[in-house]
Amino acid sequence: MSTKKSTKKSTKKSVKKSLKKSVKKSAKQSSRKNTAKAAAAAKRKAVKPVARPKRAAAPVASNAEFMAHAYAMETEAAERYAEFADSMEMHNNLEVAELFRKLSRIEQLHADQILEQMGWRQSPISVANVRWEGTEGPETADPTELHYLMQPYHALQIALVNEKRARDFFAHLAKVTRDAGVRKGAREMEEDEAEHVRLIEAWLKRTPKPDANWKTDQDPPVLSD
Amino acid sequence: MNTPALAAPVTAQGFKSDYKPIWCPGCGDYSVLSSFTKAFAKLGLRPENVAVVSGIGCSSRIPAYTTCYGFHGVHGRSLAAAAGLKLARPDLTVVVASGDGDGYSIGGNHFLHACRRNVDLTYVVMDNHVYGMTKGQPSPTTEPDWDSKLSPGGTGLRTFNPLVIALAAGANFVARAFAGDPNGTAELIAEAIRTPGFSFVEILSPCVTFRPEQREWKQMVRPASVKSTDDAARAARRIMTDDGMNIGVLYKGERMPYQPPIGKGRKRPSDLETEFAL
Numbered sequence A: 001m002s003t004k005k006s007t008k009k010s011t012k013k014s015v016k017k018s019l020k021k022s023v024k025k026s027a028k029q030s031s032r033k034n035t036a037k038a039a040a041a042a043k044r045k046a047v048k049p050v051a052r053p054k055r056a057a058a059p060v061a062s063n064a065e066f067m068a069h070a071y072a073m074e075t076e077a078a079e080r081y082a083e084f085a086d087s088m089e090m091h092n093n094l095e096v097a098e099l100f101r102k103l104s105r106i107e108q109l110h111a112d113q114i115l116e117q118m119g120w121r122q123s124p125i126s127v128a129n130v131r132w133e134g135t136e137g138p139e140t141a142d143p144t145e146l147h148y149l150m151q152p153y154h155a156l157q158i159a160l161v162n163e164k165r166a167r168d169f170f171a172h173l174a175k176v177t178r179d180a181g182v183r184k185g186a187r188e189m190e191e192d193e194a195e196h197v198r199l200i201e202a203w204l205k206r207t208p209k210p211d212a213n214w215k216t217d218q219d220p221p222v223l224s225d
Numbered sequence B: 001m002n003t004p005a006l007a008a009p010v011t012a013q014g015f016k017s018d019y020k021p022i023w024c025p026g027c028g029d030y031s032v033l034s035s036f037t038k039a040f041a042k043l044g045l046r047p048e049n050v051a052v053v054s055g056i057g058c059s060s061r062i063p064a065y066t067t068c069y070g071f072h073g074v075h076g077r078s079l080a081a082a083a084g085l086k087l088a089r090p091d092l093t094v095v096v097a098s099g100d101g102d103g104y105s106i107g108g109n110h111f112l113h114a115c116r117r118n119v120d121l122t123y124v125v126m127d128n129h130v131y132g133m134t135k136g137q138p139s140p141t142t143e144p145d146w147d148s149k150l151s152p153g154g155t156g157l158r159t160f161n162p163l164v165i166a167l168a169a170g171a172n173f174v175a176r177a178f179a180g181d182p183n184g185t186a187e188l189i190a191e192a193i194r195t196p197g198f199s200f201v202e203i204l205s206p207c208v209t210f211r212p213e214q215r216e217w218k219q220m221v222r223p224a225s226v227k228s229t230d231d232a233a234r235a236a237r238r239i240m241t242d243d244g245m246n247i248g249v250l251y252k253g254e255r256m257p258y259q260p261p262i263g264k265g266r267k268r269p270s271d272l273e274t275e276f277a278l
């Protein structure tokens, strides 16, 4: 029992540490500068992560089932950020690619922490078979928010929305569950996610805000515009 | 007695190749790729038993991103190549990936006859109501009033209704999916593969570059409120009167898949190989 606790603590620490390290580092990072005219700014509004409708927690009957869902949620989030990182790398937006890669690692650490805590080698429920009440897990980022010229600030805005959604999801679950074990687990997860929210907010404060013309591309791919 | 070791099941990740997709960030096709790989893993398939065949278009790039056998064919001709492959190698699971341009414009005639023929294939069309790869021309599913530099004032042409056309032409399974629901889409693709005969899955897959307004689809789609039916006329009526945003299996029939007549004097497709032998 105590081993479980201490591993949880140490992994938790490492999630925090990696987030904190990233906050510091980002202050040094420069933003990508777009010097072109405002007139040619893209027609679309700035990338504003859309808060999707809240999802009611799926009824989970035991703490193990709850943790398996939490694991699926973190894994799905990690995979999505990794996909974003690949996509940004492909479009030569390396700064944002690196940030998404970092976010993916953080989510993966959180998922690994769940396995350690439960003493599982793998989750008893396959991630592919988990269905959410909405279309995707409550921490999975929305791909349609990406833009090839996006900056670290935008990526962090996306991350903030997802951490908040995750926090609210666990808070809701803790409120509605009748199982004391699930409630305890959900409260702990809620605290973790709330801490991530604070850290991302701090990270955002230190990250340069994009200027109004961030989407301007001197050599746009959309010839018809 | 030596029992051969069972090969470990292949995970969804195991169906992804090392090639990184070059789609625009945010393109719906990323999620469709993950639905393909999840469906294959769910069905316990192995990459060496699956062939992904496509035509040309952004959506048609999918074969390269999987570890399955792949054939990135000629624009609009994916179904012809896939039918030939399935008849020659019935042991393979053959899945065809296409777009609304590839499948309904240049490949429209193949689409009709593939439905009619009912070869055991799964046909997945990523519909974004535009030619994405060639930079935004209207396709058969583009709204008549979609105004763009390439179609000022819109085409004024009524849209093609692929699901009803598939039904009328004889497809044995018809479903509509949404890229923003990758797990749900994986389930639909898996069910399409499981169902014998020609299965058609139309996936609403946003093109964020040329149709940025399709980001709103995630607010518009909903699960179909009625269960799938095996009555084609009823399914057709439902599809013709819905708003195109109902997701789920809309029709599942029981037609026997096409088998080439093999008898005296008839050749198996694989026999043809000998004619080409040097």
Ligand SMILES: Cc1ncc(C[n+]2csc(CCOP(=O)(O)OP(=O)(O)O)c2C)c(N)n1
Pocket (backbone or CB within 6 Å): B056, B057, B058, B059, B060, B075, B098, B099, B100, B101, B102, B103, B106, B126, B128, B130, B131, B132, B133, B134, B139
């Ligand atoms: C025979 C032929 N005609 C035209 C083209 C040009 N072409 C390439 S892709 C494409 C349309 C693709 O649209 P769609 O199938 O909807 O795919 P998307 O890119 O939208 O996924 C066209 C017309 C071609 N490659 N070959």
Ligand code: SF4
Pocket (backbone or CB within 6 Å): B022, B023, B024, B026, B027, B028, B029, B058, B059, B128, B132, B133, B206, B207, B208, B209, B210
């Ligand atoms: S042009 Fe459209 S369909 Fe093609 S990759 Fe970009 S977003 Fe996807």
Ligand SMILES: [Mg+2]
Pocket (backbone or CB within 6 Å): B057, B099, B100, B101, B126, B127, B128, B129, B130, B131, B132, B139
């Ligand atoms: Mg298209």
